[in-house]
Amino acid sequence: MADDSPQAIRAEAIESLLKERGLITEDDIDEVIAMYNERVGPMNGAKVVARAWTDPDFRRALLDDGSAAVAPYEFEGGQMEKLVVVENTAHVHNVVVCTLCSCYPWALLGLPPRWYKDPAYRSRIVREPRKVLAEFGLELDPAVQVRVWDSSAEVRYLVLPERPLGTDGWDAERLAERVTRDAMIGVARL
Amino acid sequence: MSDAVELALPGRAAPPMTNGEVVFEAPWQGRVFGMAHNLANAGIISWDTFREHLIERIGVWEAQHPSGEHYPYFDCFLEALEQVLVTAQLVDGQGLRERIAQYETREHGHDHTHD
Numbered sequence: 474m475a476d477d478s479p480q481a482i483r484a485e486a487i488e489s490l491l492k493e494r495g496l497i498t499e500d501d502i503d504e505v506i507a508m509y510n511e512r513v514g515p516m517n518g519a520k521v522v523a524r525a526w527t528d529p530d531f532r533r534a535l536l537d538d539g540s541a542a543v544a545p546y547e548f549e550g551g552q553m554e555k556l557v558v559v560e561n562t563a564h565v566h567n568v569v570v571c572t573l574c575s576c577y578p579w580a581l582l583g584l585p586p587r588w589y590k591d592p593a594y595r596s597r598i599v600r601e602p603r604k605v606l607a608e609f610g611l612e613l614d615p616a617v618q619v620r621v622w623d624s625s626a627e628v629r630y631l632v633l634p635e636r637p638l639g640t641d642g643w644d645a646e647r648l649a650e651r652v653t654r655d656a657m658i659g660v661a662r663l
Numbered sequence: 664m665s666d667a668v669e670l671a672l673p674g675r676a677a678p679p680m681t682n683g684e685v686v687f688e689a690p691w692q693g694r695v696f697g698m699a700h701n702l703a704n705a706g707i708i709s710w711d712t713f714r715e716h717l718i719e720r721i722g723v724w725e726a727q728h729p730s731g732e733h734y735p736y737f738d739c740f741l742e743a744l745e746q747v748l749v750t751a752q753l754v755d756g757q758g759l760r761e762r763i764a765q766y767e768t769r770e771h772g773h774d775h776t777h778d
Binding site for chain 1: 687689690691693694695696697698700701702704705707737738741744745748753754755758759762763766767
């Protein structure tokens, strides 16, 4: 299993010398890799959301035809035949699932989290969405309507979360940093 | 975590991505990526300096391979990181060569069963 390519050996040697000097730890490196995958993956989606919050015309276009609105970004990553963006409001909360498998707007959100592919999430979010959301830490007011969107190979959904309070005057770049993957799936609010 | 700064590698210095994630084709690539980001976040190396070295390594590789092959991103990344660390005397060049030699020996005796 060991990779004994010259690069692997060189990298391991550098790492060991840095560790000996106390400049880095094993955990440091693991955390950066994890951070990169969690943050950078969903950044495309976060940019789109932040722009929708700051650009009313773009927001309308996005809700009207998600695929067309994001096309100019030329995001990498296939599997996005048709993108439908659903907007959270004070009265409606949207959450996305793929009951059949794990269809997901990869180009916008990176790789799906493990739980998204979990059979329990896929079946339960349809049957008892409020309970599942509560388990994610999201307690919704009974007056808020929950809409569950079932993705397919043809249609991918992205939740447009409500803009967080206290962000008046923020530009899109700063707002994008507040947008999380889970909020764009709909299992969290911002 | 994380108050770690996200470090920009735009344009040619951008790592290979698929579906929004950095693609590591081998574990060592993730390790060097993690090392560079961590050292920069901690202020131990300068990200700008690292990026300059990376762009230079990519340029050198491309000059040697005019046929238009795509550069091996993480090979260049590893070379750039080594240059920065050795130049800043964070890693001793001689010590590194010795460690590599030691690991090469270890690898050969370690992974193969000889009858």
